[in-house]
Amino acid sequence: MAPSSGRSDLIVIGGGPAGTTLATLVKKYAPQREVLLIEKAPGPRHHVGESLQPGINPILKELGAYDEVVKAGFPRKIGAVYIWGKDRRPWENIFKDANNTALTDRASELRNVVNASFQVRRSRYDEILLRNAEKTGVRVERNTQALSIIEEDGRIAGLTCRGADGEIREYRGEFTADCSGQNGFLSKYRRIRQPHPRLKNVAAFAYFKNARWKFRYTGYKYETKIFICSTSRGWFWYIPIDQDLVSVGFVTGTQFVKTNRLDLRELYFSELKRCKEIWPLLKDAERVKDFDGSGQDFFTQNDWSYFNVAASGSGWLAAGDAAVFVDPILSSGALLAHLGAQRAAYTLLTHWIEPDADRQAVLWRDYDAFTKEFSARFFAMATFWYGNDLNAPKWWEKATAIQRAHLPVKLSDRTAFITISTGLSQYYDRLHYDDLLREDYTILDDQDFYRAVLRGDVKKDPGKAIPRNRLVPRFLYPYKIEPAFLPLYGKGVMHVAKRIRFLKHADADPLNDVFNPRRVVSAHHLEFISGIDGRRTFDEIRARAAERGVPTGWLDSRSLAFIKELALQGALELKSAYRRGSPAVKSFSPSHSSQRSRSASRQRSRWPAA
Numbered sequence: 001m002a003p004s005s006g007r008s009d010l011i012v013i014g015g016g017p018a019g020t021t022l023a024t025l026v027k028k029y030a031p032q033r034e035v036l037l038i039e040k041a042p043g044p045r046h047h048v049g050e051s052l053q054p055g056i057n058p059i060l061k062e063l064g065a066y067d068e069v070v071k072a073g074f075p076r077k078i079g080a081v082y083i084w085g086k087d088r089r090p091w092e093n094i095f096k097d098a099n100n101t102a103l104t105d106r107a108s109e110l111r112n113v114v115n116a117s118f119q120v121r122r123s124r125y126d127e128i129l130l131r132n133a134e135k136t137g138v139r140v141e142r143n144t145q146a147l148s149i150i151e152e153d154g155r156i157a158g159l160t161c162r163g164a165d166g167e168i169r170e171y172r173g174e175f176t177a178d179c180s181g182q183n184g185f186l187s188k189y190r191r192i193r194q195p196h197p198r199l200k201n202v203a204a205f206a207y208f209k210n211a212r213w214k215f216r217y218t219g220y221k222y223e224t225k226i227f228i229c230s231t232s233r234g235w236f237w238y239i240p241i242d243q244d245l246v247s248v249g250f251v252t253g254t255q256f257v258k259t260n261r262l263d264l265r266e267l268y269f270s271e272l273k274r275c276k277e278i279w280p281l282l283k284d285a286e287r288v289k290d291f292d293g294s295g296q297d298f299f300t301q302n303d304w305s306y307f308n309v310a311a312s313g314s315g316w317l318a319a320g321d322a323a324v325f326v327d328p329i330l331s332s333g334a335l336l337a338h339l340g341a342q343r344a345a346y347t348l349l350t351h352w353i354e355p356d357a358d359r360q361a362v363l364w365r366d367y368d369a370f371t372k373e374f375s376a377r378f379f380a381m382a383t384f385w386y387g388n389d390l391n392a393p394k395w396w397e398k399a400t401a402i403q404r405a406h407l408p409v410k411l412s413d414r415t416a417f418i419t420i421s422t423g424l425s426q427y428y429d430r431l432h433y434d435d436l437l438r439e440d441y442t443i444l445d446d447q448d449f450y451r452a453v454l455r456g457d458v459k460k461d462p463g464k465a466i467p468r469n470r471l472v473p474r475f476l477y478p479y480k481i482e483p484a485f486l487p488l489y490g491k492g493v494m495h496v497a498k499r500i501r502f503l504k505h506a507d508a509d510p511l512n513d514v515f516n517p518r519r520v521v522s523a524h525h526l527e528f529i530s531g532i533d534g535r536r537t538f539d540e541i542r543a544r545a546a547e548r549g550v551p552t553g554w555l556d557s558r559s560l561a562f563i564k565e566l567a568l569q570g571a572l573e574l575k576s577a578y579r580r581g582s583p584a585v586k587s588f589s590p591s592h593s594s595q596r597s598r599s600a601s602r603q604r605s606r607w608p609a610a
């Protein structure tokens, strides 16, 4: 073995979107730290995953790589078009239709970047990110492959790797980050990967030149769309990744291929010719040989969804595909990789400045929870997608149900769908966090914000307050208070906060935990919540909170809005004190839960009738 390669603060395995995001952000915010990234490919390499989401753009800006990505001239992506199931009429999600002015008005880094993303040739995109990491000061060793783990007293202490010179070396580090993609270097070693029980697919794809453009499906050369089109045996993606280059992939069930002993290549081309919508676009096109120096003109790839039981442990963390992978139906992979790695960087940077070991442990638990929760929205959408043959409004409704548990704002069903699929929902979360952390938060901000995001409600109730003295709030579910960490974007640290989680489904598993409503809260919120027990009117709750030290200013500006948010999330019922039979004073018991969920959904559909 060659001499050791020294000790780093962080060793990152893999130079894809996750690895480069994590390494660059850690180096950017903690320049004194030694960050090493090893990548097994010697130079730019082919990769699947070409259609990006706008939620990535602010992260590219934070990395300092956005301008380079723009300069590379990748086609802009303005949305997605779907033909799915029996109904062959196309429907589309155009990003700008979500009208995210409520976001862009307040978060300057989102201005001009939420209405479009890119469709990229991944060899070039990933190379831009890797060079940018080097420019930031990350030590990048290409042509270096992680071979095995060094473990000491149960802690991951580093790696043995084969370097560019063919020598085997030890690399030691305080933290080792697995960003090795589907390879899942560490998760395989730790045996923590769990396949999704239903999303077990396989993909076959190829690249074509001289394909035709059809605006309805593909957009224009500079303003492209991803076209998703189902057949009776699976579905196609059609992604223009250059003005004269299109990626065409077919996804089908692994079991279907096995049971019928199908040859994937034959299946791909026979389905392509049978697809009435896509074949006319490719009839005169030419398949690219040796795409991106891969030596291949046809590719297959395992497409099984999975998640890690844990995304971190003693001396290690995982991000991107190495931590979780959701079926590509919503083009969420690169988004989850960038986002997960951004969160991992913030968590690690906070760990380094947090002296208390217990709080460090809570910090990493929060990172695990984040990885599961954010991907759970996509898991829920994808599972619903494959399990049904429904029309577009049904997908959108599903998105609202998912979104509502996380975000106490009222979005239209279509906007909820676009917001989830574009990865912008985290920025709505973030605006709420920002409000919580601001000391000068006033009722005026409240009105502006709610006027923008609860537009429907405001129209029905223009400026008129809900008659407070008549309002009796009642929790529909038991709740627990848990620690939560809020990333202070652009600063590279997390702020400690608390979160209330309502246990609508007490047995929810991490893959599907999207319907348990949750909300980050301040100490004032907690005092206020503790007064809600179904016996008090709104005014009584406020008076009690004031007695317990909640400032009147806070009560004036936040309490009513907070009640409204919880009602929107379906966690709270609002009743008129004068209605017969009210107020209800039953305490929660698990046997009431289904009755309560029915009551909750009735209540949601009636909102804002309080």
Ligand SMILES: Cc1cc2nc3c(=O)[nH]c(=O)nc-3n(C[C@H](O)[C@H](O)[C@H](O)COP(=O)(O)OP(=O)(O)OC[C@H]3O[C@@H](n4cnc5c(N)ncnc54)[C@H](O)[C@@H]3O)c2cc1C
Binding pocket: 013, 014, 015, 016, 017, 018, 019, 038, 039, 040, 041, 047, 048, 049, 050, 051, 052, 053, 144, 145, 146, 147, 179, 180, 181, 182, 183, 185, 203, 249, 301, 302, 303, 319, 320, 321, 322, 328, 331, 332, 333, 334, 335, 337
């Ligand atoms: C069929 C299919 C279609 C998809 N379509 C889309 C899409 O349209 N849009 C989208 O956003 N996502 C899509 N994805 C997902 C997307 O490809 C991934 O989510 C994304 O690339 C994850 O980034 P990452 O950085 O985690 O991993 P990767 O991009 O896989 O990067 C991992 C890196 O680690 C390196 N590496 C691996 N092992 C080692 C080792 N032992 N030592 C050193 N280096 C190592 C690899 O060479 C690689 O460069 C698709 C996925 C599939 C399977």
